[in-house]
Amino acid sequence: MKLVVVSAGLSVPSSTRLLGDRLAAATAEAAPADVEVVELRDLAVEIAHHFTSGFPGTALSAAFDAVRAADGLIVVTPVFSASYSGLFKSFFDALGGSDPDALAGTPVLVAATGGTARHSLVLDHALRPLFAYLKAVVVPTGVYAASEDWGAEGLDARIGRAAGELAALTRGRAAGRPAPADDLAVVPFADQLAALRRTG
Amino acid sequence: MQFGIFSVGDVTPDPTTGRTPTERERIKAMVAIALKAEEVGLDVFATGEHHNPPFVPSSPTTMLGYIAARTERLILSTSTTLITTNDPVKIAEDFAMLQHLADGRMDLMMGRGNTGPVYPWFGQDIRQGINLAIENYALLHRLWREDVVNWEGKFRTPLQGFTSTPRPLDGVAPFVWHGSIRSPEIAEQAAYYGDGFFHNNIFWPADHTKRMIELYRSRYAHYGHGTPEQAIVGLGGQVFMRRNSQDAVREFRPYFDVAPVYGHGPSLEEFTAQTPLTVGSPQQVIEKTLAFRDYAGDYQRQLFLMDHAGLPLKTVLEQLDLLGEEVVPVLREEFAKNRPAEVPDAPTHASLSASARRNTEVTAR
Numbered sequence: 001m002k003l004v005v006v007s008a009g010l011s012v013p014s015s016t017r018l019l020g021d022r023l024a025a026a027t028a029e030a031a032p033a034d035v036e037v038v039e040l041r042d043l044a045v046e047i048a049h050h051f052t053s054g055f056p057g058t059a060l061s062a063a064f065d066a067v068r069a070a071d072g073l074i075v076v077t078p079v080f081s082a083s084y085s086g087l088f089k090s091f092f093d094a095l096g097g098s099d100p101d102a103l104a105g106t107p108v109l110v111a112a113t114g115g116t117a118r119h120s121l122v123l124d125h126a127l128r129p130l131f132a133y134l135k136a137v138v139v140p141t142g143v144y145a146a147s148e149d150w151g152a153e154g155l156d157a158r159i160g161r162a163a164g165e166l167a168a169l170t171r172g173r174a175a176g177r178p179a180p181a182d183d184l185a186v187v188p189f190a191d192q193l194a195a196l197r198r199t200g
Numbered sequence: 201m202q203f204g205i206f207s208v209g210d211v212t213p214d215p216t217t218g219r220t221p222t223e224r225e226r227i228k229a230m231v232a233i234a235l236k237a238e239e240v241g242l243d244v245f246a247t248g249e250h251h252n253p254p255f256v257p258s259s260p261t262t263m264l265g266y267i268a269a270r271t272e273r274l275i276l277s278t279s280t281t282l283i284t285t286n287d288p289v290k291i292a293e294d295f296a297m298l299q300h301l302a303d304g305r306m307d308l309m310m311g312r313g314n315t316g317p318v319y320p321w322f323g324q325d326i327r328q329g330i331n332l333a334i335e336n337y338a339l340l341h342r343l344w345r346e347d348v349v350n351w352e353g354k355f356r357t358p359l360q361g362f363t364s365t366p367r368p369l370d371g372v373a374p375f376v377w378h379g380s381i382r383s384p385e386i387a388e389q390a391a392y393y394g395d396g397f398f399h400n401n402i403f404w405p406a407d408h409t410k411r412m413i414e415l416y417r418s419r420y421a422h423y424g425h426g427t428p429e430q431a432i433v434g435l436g437g438q439v440f441m442r443r444n445s446q447d448a449v450r451e452f453r454p455y456f457d458v459a460p461v462y463g464h465g466p467s468l469e470e471f472t473a474q475t476p477l478t479v480g481s482p483q484q485v486i487e488k489t490l491a492f493r494d495y496a497g498d499y500q501r502q503l504f505l506m507d508h509a510g511l512p513l514k515t516v517l518e519q520l521d522l523l524g525e526e527v528v529p530v531l532r533e534e535f536a537k538n539r540p541a542e543v544p545d546a547p548t549h550a551s552l553s554a555s556a557r558r559n560t561e562v563t564a565r
Contacts, residue, residue, distance in 0.1 A: 052465030055404055057474070184384045184415050189392035189423075192334050192385060196354055 001170060003033040004070035008040045008077040008088035009113075016113045019145050019159075020076040023111060026163030027072065031171050036070075038063045040087050047087065050094045064095055064102065072107045072170035073136070075127070079114035083126045096134055099183060104135040107169035109162050111143040120144040139165040201535050202546050203528045204244025205237050205520070206279035206436065206503040209257035212510035215458045226256050227263070229513040233506070234267045236517050238274040240524020246277035246309065246503060251285075251318050261294040268302035275548065276302055279400075279503065280311025280379045283340070284332040285322035287356065291336075292343035292364040299369045304549025309377040309398055309434075310337060312386075328355070330385050337376075341393065344373035372556050375547045377434055377501075382408075384415055391419030391431070396546065398434035399496075402505060403462070405474050409435070410495035417497065429543055434501035435492055437476045438508060441522045445480035452479045452509075459509035482526040489527075490534055498539050500546035502531070 005024050009016030017039070024035045040047070046057035056064060067073065077088035095102050110127040114120070123142035131138045141162040149155045207230050213220040221229065234245040247257045247264065257263060264276040276298070281291060291308075298306050312329045313319075319326040335353045342349050343364040352358040368374065377396035380386030381404060390397040397416040401409040417428035425431070440455075442448040449468065456468045456479070471477050478488045489502065504523065507516045545551070 049466045049470075053403065053462060053471070055408070055474075057466070057470070184387075184411050186415065186419065187385055187388060189388050192330075192388070193338070196331055196335050 001031060001033040001071045002069060003027055003035045003072050003074065003170070004066050005035065005037045005074045005076065006040065006067065006088075006091065007037060008085050008091070010041055010078065010085075010087075012041075014078075015145065015147075015150065016076045016078050019111055019113055019143065020074055022159050023074045023076070023109060023143060023163055023166075026159050027074065027109070027166050027170070030164050030167035033072070033170070036066050038066060040091050043091065044087055047090050047094055050097075051090070056094065056098060060094070063091075064098065067095060068099065068102050070106060071173050072109070072166050073103070074109045074111065074166070075131075076111040076113065077127070079112050079119040079122050082119060083122060084112070084130070089130070092130065092134065101135065103131070105173070106136045107139060107166055107173055108136040109139050109142070109166040111145070111162070113145050115147050117144070117146040117148065120146070137169060139169060141165055201499070201532065202243040202275070202501045203531060204242050204246065204275070204277075204501070204503050205233065205506050205523075206244075206246040206248070206277075207233065207257075207507050208248045208279075208505065209250060209255050210460065210508075211254040211256060212460060212508075214510045214512055215454050217512075223256050225513075229507070229516070230257065230263065231267055231270075232513060233516055233520065234274065234276075235270060236520045237524075238271045240520050240528075242274070242520075242524055242528065244275045244277055244501065244503060246279035248279050249282050249313075250315070251282075251321065252315055261298045264306065265298055265301050268298065268305065271305075274305065276306045277377075278308045279398075280309045280313075282313045282318070283310040283336050284312045284329050285318055285324050286336075288336040288340040289343065289356075289359070289362070289364060292340050293366075295374055296344065296364065296366050296368050299374050299549070300366055304369050304372075304553070306549075307375040307377065307547075309379045309396075311379045312383075324355070330383060331355075333386065334389060337378075337389065337393075341373075341376075344368050369549065370553045370556070372549060372552045374549075375552060377432075380412070382412075384412070387412055387416040388419055391416050391425075392423050394420065394423065394425035396432035396434055396500070398436075398501070398503075400436040401492075402436040402438045402476055406476075406495050413496050426544075427542070429497060429540065432501075432544070432546055433496055433499035434503065434546075435476075435496055435499060436503055436505060437478070437489055437492070438505040439478045439485045439519075439523070439527075440511075441478075441480065441482050441485055441519060441527070443481060443522075445484055448479050448481065455509040455511060461508075463509075482522055485523075485527050486530050486534070489531055493535065498535070498543045500544070 005020040007017045007020040046060040050056050077084040108131050143158050143162050211226045237245045247260050249260050260278050349362050377398045378386050378390035379398040399409050417431045420431035421428045440452040478485045506519050
């Protein structure tokens with residue numbers, strides 16, 4: 001089973017990455033998985049270039065492949081201006097632009113970090129709709145970690161609950177997953193003509 | 201193998217002088233570039249079609265007809281003709297007229313166009329792009345092959361007892377290429393009809409181009425037109441040359457850095473590493489172009505984009521001298537080596553007329 005963490009943390013070390021790692025470890029404990037981390041900081045320039053040139057660079061292309069092949073996805077962003085960071089959104093804009101179904105059916109655990117707990121609804125007001133649009137299956141529990149949560153009780157339990165939910169969905173997905181769609185699959189010409197006649 | 205150039209027809213300021221050519225200057229420059237293409241021994245000139253500023257070529261057959269009158273050998277083509285938003289009846293008429301005037305020295309390349317507002321401006325919907333391409337071309341294909349057409353479809357008013365005039369020269373429809381960068385449906389369409397497939401690879405990494413062409417080749421064979429190796433493939437390319445490669449890089453960089461399409465993005469070095477863009481000596485252009493065969497197979501048509509990024513006409517004409525004198529002769533020789541005998545040349549009016557006559561004789565017997 002393949003678990004991919006997308007982290008939009010900018011500092012090194014970053015609490016966003018730390019939260020991603022904690023979630024990945026807890027998920028892999030519940031359902032053994034290979035974990036791959038995609039650090040968007042390292043891809044920032046290629047993401048920007050993707051918008052101007054229209055195709056992904058080598059590293060971004062590898063990140064797209066990893067995310068597409070994931071049985072489960074953990075996405076973590078810092079909260080900027082009451083929402084996900086621009087870099088985080090840009091990565092998924094670029095991914096969805098090159099393959100609108102890249103995340104279709106993929107179980108996703110949404111998580112965010114911030115300086116204050118007052119932004120915790122970002123999970124439900126920003127991240128959840130984004131991944132619903134991308135046709136992903138968002139697990140019921142999202143995890144928000146404010147600065148004070150790192151020294152308080154409760155974060156561990158939320159991580160455990162969310163990881164358990166993701167593990168359960170991911171197990172089911174890894175078992176019955178259809179082969180990834182071929183973006184250059186043949187549509188027989190007779191079918192294309194017939195479809196026009198039916199609607200015409 | 202055919203070598204030529206294709207022009208987008210953009211009016212772009214020269215970033216080194218800040219000067220923007222007038223529309224008249226740009227249109228006349230496109231003509232001068234086409235005439236130069238013939239002079240330096242190239243085979244094909246293709247013009248784009250656009251219906252919004254900063255582009256000038258909204259009326260390709262007018263321009264190509266004018267160029268036809270001033271050339272003798274050059275094949276006139278398009279890159280591309282908008283099969284989605286043009287009326288297929290008008291395409292049939294306009295290009296049959298061009299075919300007569302040019303004594304058959306023409307073909308055309310179908311494309312969908314990716315400028316959103318052009319669709320509603322012409323009464324269409326971009327979400328129907330693929331379907332428009334399929335239905336409109338199906339009609340166009342019949343209009344050139346059947347003297348009287350009765351037709352009804354989803355997107356256009358029906359036709360009863362319609363004859364598209366003039367009839368194609370010698371009863372032979374112009375050869376058609378289908379251009380697409382990402383859509384397997386268009387590769388399939390080209391394969392179905394046994395038409396050519398042009399992949400405008402100029403902004404794309406090689407592995408993507410390879411997959412699209414393999415798809416077209418395998419489906420071409422599937423539909424019984426020949427082996428995969430006999431499918432008719434065209435590729436793009438864009439180059440800037442000086443005899444000394446450092447001079448080429450130094451002169452082109454200010455154009456590259458602010459060019460409307462690739463400027464303000466990846467560096468010149470990154471872009472040349474990842475795409476067919478070559479900025480360097482004629483020898484570097486030769487090497488990079490020859491390498492296209494490694495992933496596209498033996499192919500039929502190579503078109504270069506030369507008048508891009510606001511380069512002044514004088515520079516473009518110098519580029520064409522280098523292309524015609526130093527690059528293409530070597531490419532002709534090298535591409536001919538080890539080319540299997542069964543790989544055909546790109547169809548021309550002469551070759552299509554000859555095979556139509558052969559078929560008629562066989563039927564008569």
